[in-house]
Amino acid sequence: MSSPLQPSPTILLPHLPPKTLVGIDLITFTSTANFHGIRDLPKGWHFLYTGTTESLSLRCGAWFYVGDISTAGHGQNDSAIVVRDQNTGPEILIWKWNTDTESLSSLRENHDEDRQEAMRFKANLGGIWQTGGLFRYRSRVSPAMLSNQPGTTTESTQSAPQAEDDEETEESGRRDWQQLTDWISPSLLTRIIGNPEIDVNGHPRWDLTSAGTADRDADHIPGLDKPKEQPREDSETPENRAEEEKELGFLPIDLKQTWRVGAIGRERTDAAQDRSWALGDLILRNSTSVSGEITVDERTGEIQLLGELQFTFLMVITMMNFSCLQQWKRLLGLILTCRQAIIDRETFMSDVVRLLLCQLQRCDDVEGGLFEIDGDEGGKFLLDLLKKLRRSVDQVVEKGTQSKVKTELERLGAWVKEEYDWELAHEDILKRGTIQLEDGEEIEVEMEDNDEYEETGEYAPVIVDLDESSVVSDVVSDDGEMSDLDDMRY
Template sequence: MSASMQASPTILLPQLPPKTLVGIDLITFTSTANFHGIRDLPNGWHFLYTGTTESLSLRSGAWFYVGDITGAQHGYKKLALVPQQQKTSAQSGPEIFIWKWNTDTESLASLRSDNDSDTQEAMRYKANLGAIWQSGGLFQFRSRVPKSNTTDTAQSEVTQIDDDDETETSGRADWRRLTDCITPNVLTRIIGPPNIDVDSCSRWMVTSASTAGCDADNIPGLDPQRVDEDGVPRTTGEQERDLWFLPIDLKYTWPDGAIGRERTEAAQDRSWALGNLIHRLSRSVHPVTGEPSFDEEQAEKDFLGEVQFAFLMVLTMMNYSCLQQWKRMLELVLTCRSAIVDREPFMAEFLALLLRQLQRCDDVEGGLFEMDGDDGGEFLRDLLKKFRRLVYQVVESDSTSRVKDELTKVEKWLKEEYDWELTHEVFVKRGMVRLEDGEEVELDMEDNDEDEETGEYAPMVVDSGETML
């Protein structure tokens, strides 16, 4: 390789068929006959995936990390989950990630370190890297596709360069903010142990058909052999199903043994269910003493990491199970009342993340809200309306609150982009309407029953069968 061609982290994709859909992070493109890989990868998390066509085909891909992967971890207990042979930036030479096309599965596969043939093949590809570069076969990494400019003036060309630089900087910042809570521990817990390639780098593989047990038709719930005594999926052992999400049962959000008012309050305010899930997720065993310990701050970050993972697998892979988990996590958090104060930093960060995700919703083919027949996002709109009411009930009008500040940003953006109105008071919930023949009828909003405690939400007297003496 010549001096002008400075080595940089590179993905090599030998034998990739032309017209294959290729995606990395937030961009997608169709490969050409001369496309052999991507160079100049920035440090941090990346997700590479392919599909035989742009739509209606199985997509497969993997998460991998460029640079020292220990920088993507938090806390001593996470280090044990990273393979000891994981390559770090302290080693000499740029990182070269080689993915060979598997014609049988029509997907990319890593060259394995335990295969001598793969090792020799990797050496040949690396030795030929300079020739591939000179032939123009390496695509320079871009975090976003810049806008086209059809003008030919010199000033316009200068402006276009500036716009491209600004777009690239913004795109990389977006991706970092969408993945800043993802760790090797989060990926291993959800997907299972990573594959180790010929250069001792970890890759967490996933497909658009990957499914969690709670979303499978023939599996009613989590496999007890794959969860610990607290119900949190384990990170060791053989993977029996594809995805192991945090268990969220929105129909059972109260502690065991709760009755009467306690159960009613826990069903209306799911703060206990959220706190219980985070507490169980925070549990770990000290590697030396064997004593249990709890780190709820890290557990909250891991919870947000799963929200990030689920959303990005919808964005890139259109994975149905990930969409269901994303919606479950949204509904759990946005129906919490006391957590607005008790877990203020977490709730504020959750809303900030939600806003970043909503700003990318249109990247999904056909729109994210239409994937699940969500009627233009009615599910999320109703959740945010109720959550806004909770926030203004809990937080006094003259008080400062990070949750209220972040919610205001979400509310403002949704009003500008989708013309959503989250304030209940601006709607007429019940009123008289005059028909064409002069008859007047009373109409009521469909989602007004819960607020007014009418319909299926109306209180009722139940005969307990007990006789009062």
């Protein structure tokens, strides 16, 4: 245990009312009267949120980073979760409870009163530590912690084997959290949430609530929607910031038009079936140029998509944010229906499948389960997407060829088969058959989604007969532009 004279990275939460729901990363607990904060924060991203009740209240939270924030968002970095920089002083963050907004707000950078208050809280840190008012950071709740609620003054006595098991569980939990956040960067949070607020010690934090939503997911009722007001001079106060609902700046994804402007005929049909062009266009528009030259680093655009996949998923399982759930599904609907990208963007596609497996392994952390909160559809949307991806991989990857996407998809397929009894290989599924009823009558049954696979029913090809004169008049207009054949399918 660290000495009170040399405290580890800590977040103080003074004046937090007892029985407040507190969440840090993937665990939640109810605060006690003796709870004053969390110590031993590991390096990396953290998300802390509160709610007045466990399920029915508005949740308010914020992202913050412990350590050198310039290293955030660069993918896997194993040292980020275990190594602590000894050359710099400990990071002490202070978020004070605001009774007006019933949320936590940081002490502000440009206010003398806040700076003096921060100094006073830091001076009392040793006493708070000795009285057991600081909860030691945990990535998962082990059985030993159940008898030791946050805010108590002693820790449970454990046997050596039990302590070793808890340590392995903790390391596993920290690796999971790292894999769920390693593509999130300050620029991504600023794009989605907005500019961060800076506290008295220069630490940025990006705050949002469970009511935050993208404009496309908001319910707009004509005549009842409030017009957007111009920002007032006092709009930077915590009270006004809490009252303003965040509009989330997600990447624009339109799954109804996945072809370039002006595309017709086969090009348009192929782009509707294989969304690789739409994915590439989205990546290109969010990529950065190299040293101001014409060359574009498309990996930066891919990282934006990976980071948004991580952000939206975590905001669902922690804040139960509806708009984030819809964007997570849109991102998967775009990426997992790409065919050519399996070859052209092999690293990116394998990163997505690997991340999706890690997310599915933690999707039950949300209250009620991730798929259950999505209404009657449940996990069917994801099962259909994974079947399509498996079929695409089998079509574009030659047998005997090494493919990172295929390797990661096989790992994912084995896990969902064991956990959900999902079968991704379409040829292994009985699509049509005969069953016998109790009275001896035999009826033929068929899978509900078999039409798309066999190109029957509404997916059957359509043949259109056009005479020569109609083809010429319909295809070429007076201004020389193609028209009227945009919707033809070949």
